[in-house]
Amino acid sequence: MTPEEEAEEELLVEQVASAHRVPTPAFGDLAYHPAWHDLRPAARERAFERGLALRVAEAALDPDGLSTTARAVLARIRR
Amino acid sequence: MDTDTELPSIIAGDADAFGRWLASAERPVRESLRSFAVVVDAEAVLQEALLRVWQVAPRFQPDGRPNGLLRLAVRIARNLAVSEVRRRRVTPAEPAQLEAALAEAEQAPRPPDPMLRDALRECREQLPAKPRQALDARLAGAGGADDPDLAASLGMRLNTFLQNFTRARQMLAECLRRRGVLLDVELGA
Numbered sequence: 001m002t003p004e005e006e007a008e009e010e011l012l013v014e015q016v017a018s019a020h021r022v023p024t025p026a027f028g029d030l031a032y033h034p035a036w037h038d039l040r041p042a043a044r045e046r047a048f049e050r051g052l053a054l055r056v057a058e059a060a061l062d063p064d065g066l067s068t069t070a071r072a073v074l075a076r077i078r079r
Numbered sequence: 080m081d082t083d084t085e086l087p088s089i090i091a092g093d094a095d096a097f098g099r100w101l102a103s104a105e106r107p108v109r110e111s112l113r114s115f116a117v118v119v120d121a122e123a124v125l126q127e128a129l130l131r132v133w134q135v136a137p138r139f140q141p142d143g144r145p146n147g148l149l150r151l152a153v154r155i156a157r158n159l160a161v162s163e164v165r166r167r168r169v170t171p172a173e174p175a176q177l178e179a180a181l182a183e184a185e186q187a188p189r190p191p192d193p194m195l196r197d198a199l200r201e202c203r204e205q206l207p208a209k210p211r212q213a214l215d216a217r218l219a220g221a222g223g224a225d226d227p228d229l230a231a232s233l234g235m236r237l238n239t240f241l242q243n244f245t246r247a248r249q250m251l252a253e254c255l256r257r258r259g260v261l262l263d264v265e266l267g268a
Contacts, residue, residue, distance in 0.1 A: 011241045019222035021123050030123040030163060041117045048116035050248075052109055053266035057251065058218060060196040061203065065102040069109075069122065072222025073129045074098050 013043050017050035019068035023076060081145040089136050089148070097133055104149045105129070111153045115160040118169040128156035195260055202254035210247035213240055 001009070012035040021031035039047060055067035066074070082103045088096030108128065112121040132152045141147045206214065216229040224232075230240035252266040 010245070011238060014241045014245055015226050016120070016122075018217065018226060019122060019126075020220065020225045021120075021126055021222075022225070030120065030127055030159075032120040032123050036120045036123075044117050048113060048121050050266070051122055052106070053262055054248070055105065055109065056195075056262060057199055057266060059102065059105075060192070060199045061218065064098065066098060067105060068218065068220070068222035069126060069129075070098065070101040070105055073101065073126055073133075074094060075221065075223055076126075076130060077094050077097065077133055 009039065009043050012038055013047045013050065016044075016047040017054055019051070019055070019072050021072070082149050083141065083145060083147050086136075086139070086141065086148055089133075090139065092137070094133075097136070100148065101129065104152055107149060108152045108156050112156055112160055115164070118167070119160050119163045121160075124156060124160050124163060128152060128159050131155050131159075195255075195262065198255055198258045198260045199251065202251050202258075205254060206247055206250055209243045210250060213243035214247040214251075216240075217244060 015035045016033045016039060018033075021033060024031050036044065036047070055069055058067040059065050059070070062071075080103065082100055085096040085100045089100060105125075109121065109125050112119075112124055115121060115124070129152065132148065132155060135151075135155075136148065139148060139151060144150075203211070203214070212233050213229075213235075216233055220229050226240060227237050230237045233240060235243070248266055252262065255262055255266075
């Protein structure tokens with residue numbers, strides 16, 4: 001990969017590592033982040049590990065100890 | 080630490096109690112999906128699995144051992160990931176790795192680290208304005224807003240927002256390292 005392509009992939013990893021997923025209307029359908037499909041295997045592993053580290057940090061900064069994943073799940077439950 | 084202390088309230092439909100359970104249970108369930116990370120979007124699997132735990136919780140029968148709902152959550156997440164692997168017809172992870180991940184996740188969750196919490200809050204205060212805005216926008220978005228919308232709300236282009244978020248993440252990791260707190264190598268990568 002060129003340095004430009006690597007930089008572009010890093011921005012995709014940053015997006016995939018977020019907790020935002022578009023809820024699907026059908027029960028059981030998984031809400032993939034669109035950028036996940038564009039990542040190479042090593043980048044998918046990085047996105048997983050980064051997501052894990054970010055969720056721990058988010059929970060530590062949250063008054064209720066909840067990550068953005070937990071907040072997103074609770075929002076769907078309460079909807 | 081037994082996460083089942085919230086079980087009676089969860090079974091009764093108390094979403095706040097489910098939130099308190101999530102605060103302890105999310106990490107081990109997420110870690111149980113590590114061996115699937117290359118073949119499925121683990122965040123998507125995790126969120127769907129946690130929703131299903133909430134849906135089946137009223138019918139959950141404790142087996143007398145601690146962390147029963149957590150063990151159920153790990154199994155739901157794993158089964159969902161396996162189904163997704165089959166549906167997508169991709170090469171699954173080694174079964175032995177999956178079993179090891181399941182066994183590890185069934186251990187009692189680690190309690191929150193108060194030292195990490197205090198250090199993170201102090202490090203966050205030291206962030207420059209733009210990276211701090213990007214970090215705070217992600218936190219305030221609570222997983223409900225995508226990055227293009229968060230960027231627009233700050234008057235930034237998407238790439239600028241992501242670069243600021245990356246800077247915030249790396250600066251937090253460096254600040255934590257200086258204080259002797261190691262969160263994870265990926266926070267600073």
